[in-house]
Amino acid sequence: MVATMTEECGEVARVMNYLYGDKKKKEGETLEDLKEELADLLFTIICIANDQNISLVEAHERKLEKIYHRDNNRYQRK
Ligand SMILES: [Mg+2]
Numbered sequence: 001m002v003a004t005m006t007e008e009c010g011e012v013a014r015v016m017n018y019l020y021g022d023k024k025k026k027e028g029e030t031l032e033d034l035k036e037e038l039a040d041l042l043f044t045i046i047c048i049a050n051d052q053n054i055s056l057v058e059a060h061e062r063k064l065e066k067i068y069h070r071d072n073n074r075y076q077r078k
Contacts, residue, residue, distance in 0.1 A: 001048045008044050014037075
């Protein structure tokens with residue numbers, strides 16, 4: 001699953017590179033493809049969490065807690 005996740009991450013990077021980077025866009029490549037690749041990546045993450053009996057809801061809440069409290073002034077706002 002980690003290999004699959006890495007592959008999906010690469011697919012997200014590839015679409016982003018086509019859309020905003022130096023790589024030329026493939027014919028027919030759209031933001032829909034980015035949406036699909038992000039969904040693929042999310043699915044693999046969910047599968048890994050399920051396999052490891054990890055609650056992503058709980059992990060996400062903890063992450064938000066960190067971002068909004070501990071790291072609130074860590075980065076300069078744009
Ligand atoms: Mg994919």
